[in-house]
Amino acid sequence: MAVISVRNLTKTYHVGEVAVHALRGVSLEIEKGEFVAVVGPSGSGKSTLMHILGCLDSPTSGEYFLDGADVSHLSDDELSEVRNHKIGFVFQGFNLLPRTSALENVELPLLYNAGSLSATERRRRAMEALAAVGLRDRAEHHPNQLSGGQQQRVAIARALMNRPSILLADEPTGNLDSRTSIEVLDIFQSLREERGITIVLITHEPSVAEYGSRIVAFKDGRIVSDTPNLRQRVARGELAEMPIAREDA
Amino acid sequence: MRAIRPSLMIALRALRRNKLQTALTMIGITIGVATVLTMIALGSGAESAIEDQVRAAGMNTIIVTAGNYKTKTEDSGSAVEEQGRIAPRVEFVPAVWRNPQGAGPLMPLFRPVFHPEDDPMEKHDHPTASQRLGDTEAGLGAAATLTSADADAIRKISGVQYVSEGIHNNAHVAWGAKRWFTRLHGDDVSLPLIRRAWVFEHGRFFSKREQSHAAQVVVLGSIVSQRLFGAENPVGKQVSIYKQPFEVVGVVASGSWLVAAAPGDDQFDAIYVPFTTIQRLLNLSKLNDITITTSSSGEVSRISQQITDLLRARHRIGVKDPDDFTVTSQARQALAKGGMLPQVARSVVGNIAGLEKVTLEQLGKTLDRASRTMTALLASVAAVSLLVGGIGIMNIMLLSVTERTREIGIRRAVGAKANDVLRQFLMEAVALSVTGGLAGIAIGLAVSNIIGQWVQWSVSISALAVALSFGIAAMVGIFFGYYPARQASRIAPIDALRYE
Numbered sequence: 001m002a003v004i005s006v007r008n009l010t011k012t013y014h015v016g017e018v019a020v021h022a023l024r025g026v027s028l029e030i031e032k033g034e035f036v037a038v039v040g041p042s043g044s045g046k047s048t049l050m051h052i053l054g055c056l057d058s059p060t061s062g063e064y065f066l067d068g069a070d071v072s073h074l075s076d077d078e079l080s081e082v083r084n085h086k087i088g089f090v091f092q093g094f095n096l097l098p099r100t101s102a103l104e105n106v107e108l109p110l111l112y113n114a115g116s117l118s119a120t121e122r123r124r125r126a127m128e129a130l131a132a133v134g135l136r137d138r139a140e141h142h143p144n145q146l147s148g149g150q151q152q153r154v155a156i157a158r159a160l161m162n163r164p165s166i167l168l169a170d171e172p173t174g175n176l177d178s179r180t181s182i183e184v185l186d187i188f189q190s191l192r193e194e195r196g197i198t199i200v201l202i203t204h205e206p207s208v209a210e211y212g213s214r215i216v217a218f219k220d221g222r223i224v225s226d227t228p229n230l231r232q233r234v235a236r237g238e239l240a241e242m243p244i245a246r247e248d249a
Numbered sequence: 250m251r252a253i254r255p256s257l258m259i260a261l262r263a264l265r266r267n268k269l270q271t272a273l274t275m276i277g278i279t280i281g282v283a284t285v286l287t288m289i290a291l292g293s294g295a296e297s298a299i300e301d302q303v304r305a306a307g308m309n310t311i312i313v314t315a316g317n318y319k320t321k322t323e324d325s326g327s328a329v330e331e332q333g334r335i336a337p338r339v340e341f342v343p344a345v346w347r348n349p350q351g352a353g354p355l356m357p358l359f360r361p362v363f364h365p366e367d368d369p370m371e372k373h374d375h376p377t378a379s380q381r382l383g384d385t386e387a388g389l390g391a392a393a394t395l396t397s398a399d400a401d402a403i404r405k406i407s408g409v410q411y412v413s414e415g416i417h418n419n420a421h422v423a424w425g426a427k428r429w430f431t432r433l434h435g436d437d438v439s440l441p442l443i444r445r446a447w448v449f450e451h452g453r454f455f456s457k458r459e460q461s462h463a464a465q466v467v468v469l470g471s472i473v474s475q476r477l478f479g480a481e482n483p484v485g486k487q488v489s490i491y492k493q494p495f496e497v498v499g500v501v502a503s504g505s506w507l508v509a510a511a512p513g514d515d516q517f518d519a520i521y522v523p524f525t526t527i528q529r530l531l532n533l534s535k536l537n538d539i540t541i542t543t544s545s546s547g548e549v550s551r552i553s554q555q556i557t558d559l560l561r562a563r564h565r566i567g568v569k570d571p572d573d574f575t576v577t578s579q580a581r582q583a584l585a586k587g588g589m590l591p592q593v594a595r596s597v598v599g600n601i602a603g604l605e606k607v608t609l610e611q612l613g614k615t616l617d618r619a620s621r622t623m624t625a626l627l628a629s630v631a632a633v634s635l636l637v638g639g640i641g642i643m644n645i646m647l648l649s650v651t652e653r654t655r656e657i658g659i660r661r662a663v664g665a666k667a668n669d670v671l672r673q674f675l676m677e678a679v680a681l682s683v684t685g686g687l688a689g690i691a692i693g694l695a696v697s698n699i700i701g702q703w704v705q706w707s708v709s710i711s712a713l714a715v716a717l718s719f720g721i722a723a724m725v726g727i728f729f730g731y732y733p734a735r736q737a738s739r740i741a742p743i744d745a746l747r748y749e
Contacts (some may be wrong), residue, residue: 054662055718056662056742056743056746057742057743076667077666077667077668078668080661080664080665080667080669081664081666081742083662083663083742084663084664084665085664089663091746095655095658095659095662095746096659097656097659098656099266100262108660108663109664111259111664111665112664112665112666113664115292119732121378136650155531156665161663162664195353220423223532
């Protein structure tokens with residue numbers, strides 16, 4: 001069964017008198033364990049799609065099934081719960097809470113989890129997640145004391161806290177240099193391979209999209225192509241070949 | 250409810266980040282709460298102040314008055330004999346509360362005592378003042394049975410602290426062209442020791458030497474001094490009383506602002522001369538009353554009894570004959586039997602002889618007026634500072650919501666519900682006001698103690714008062730924090746995330 005199933009999704013914004021059609025009937029099925037790269041120029045509607053897939057926004061019309069459940073007509077509170085349980089976000093600007101330690105940032109989703117955990121348990125899990133992205137010794141650092149790559153790894157650790165069904169990454173490499181970008185993509189690829197996590201990555205760079213297992217191209221609010229990526233790039237191999245750059249750690 | 254603790258943690262963390270801002274925002278609430286607490290402390294302190302003063306005035310005071318108005322010719326037979334042996338003679342007390350014109354429950358206490366001899370139809374078993382002394386002297390000696398020798402004998406009783414002989418009359422005091430009609434007290438040198446609330450604005454009380462020489466010296470009450478001399482220091486000036494020159498040696502005023510001097514009162518619209526001087530001038534050998542204080546208030550009954558026995562012996566009163574004097578003392582138990590509240594009864598005790606009557610009357614009036622003014626003042630200060638403090642909180646919270654829109658977006662993205670956000674910001678506002686409130690409670694406690702020591706006012710701060718102040722602080726936080734918090738919770742997740 002598809003993790004994400006979207007049918008005839010439209011989204012229309014009203015900017016003053018003008019109606020902006022961000023999505024004009026999008027249908028998409030994403031299976032468990034896929035690494036889907038959504039590409040397209042800015043304004044093509046790919047970000048709008050991600051917001052709807054991430055339950056941050058509701059479609060104007062159409063249907064959206066997440067894990068088989070219709071989430072297109074849920075209340076605000078129900079959407080919050082879906083975001084908490086089933087969706088992990090990774091943003092271009094990292095979106096970590098400023099003046100808050102990496103550990104506390106990672107703990108955040110647990111704070112809003114209905115199954116209340118003890119503070120020590122939250123801490124333990126957050127520490128585990130940080131260790132998984134190699135930042136155990138940076139737990140008490142605040143975001144401004146971390147490099148871009150480290151911040152994005154904290155964000156990834158946070159996104160994975162509640163073991164979501166899908167990981168939504170919106171231009172995750174946009175603020176990173178090329179080596180760090182590949183490192184982040186490596187994390188995505190290994191998450192997919194080791195844990196079978198479904199990843200939807202949104203980018204305007206075709207080169208980044210090439211790390212996905214499937215590439216969906218957007219233009220003017222419509223899908224223009226949707227093909228399996230037969231020549232998927234492997235981040236780990238490329239990292240091995242790259243000259244050892246100064247690690248930002 | 251599940252997220253109260255985390256919300257609180259988040260809130261406290263947020264407040265810690267901006268310490269200066271937090272502190273400045275809290276000041277208004279701090280002042281408001283401190284004022285509220287001080288207000289309550291002073292208000293309830295006023296109540297216990299009355300009680301203290303009443304206790305101080307009445308509990309260890311025994312007053313022996315010349316004459317015994319209770320025993321009448323109609324009261325014949327054994328009843329008279331019985332009463333003649335009973336001491337202290339609290340039976341006289343009903344004259345105070347029996348007053349039929351009493352409007353409120355407390356008012357009769359402050360009515361001038363109805364003098365039984367004022368009733369021309371009343372029959373007495375002793376020669377009345379007018380019979381004995383003639384009309385001119387009627388005001389002076391109601392029944393002249395007490396002498397200085399009696400007072401000296403009482404001084405020898407163990408446990409007696411101070412004894413003051415008293416002769417009371419009205420007199421004109423003149424200085425130059427100015428005249429003032431006032432109460433003249435012939436008293437003993439120990440009177441200032443009995444009147445605890447006295448301070449000497451100028452000069453001193455007359456001395457033992459002046460008393461034994463029956464010197465023509467006078468101590469003016471502050472009202473009299475003011476009427477005759479204005480702001481001038483009258484010490485050393487000569488005034489005339491009964492056409493005799495008297496040297497002013499001191500001015501006595503109230504040492505407690507609870508007992509404000511007022512024209513017509515018995516303490517400060519009065520003049521004091523040695524009783525010996527009055528006796529000499531008016532050719533008297535008797536006293537109106539003897540005021541006694543005991544070292545310990547627990548000994549009042551024993552000493553009252555001893556005084557009664559002593560005076561009966563000295564006046565050679567037969568076993569079957571009634572007393573020719575009245576011993577009044579702390580009559581609380583007898584009064585309480587009449588269904589009065591203990592504190593009211595105590596006021597009456599202080600009221601009995603008329604000596605403390607004025608103190609209590611003034612106390613009641615002044616206290617009422619002062620505490621009402623004070624409460625109104627403090628209440629308005631409290632209300633204004635709480636309002637300003639609350640608006641400050643609202644302002645800082647609105648700013649905070651705008652500043653942290655991105656944070657709201659992040660929290661919503663990872664699963665915070667609108668209510669979680671609302672709770673978080675509300676908690677922050679409450680944490681702000683409550684922290685300010687706690688500081689206010691600390692300051693309020695300190696301030697009330699300082700005020701208490703300053704004006705000698707027993708302030709009482711109950712746990713309830715502290716809890717109330719705390720509650721007010723929390724209420725202000727909730728009231729003024731709700732609007733910003735609701736604004737925060739209403740931002741759509743996607744708009745909050747996109748906010749730059």
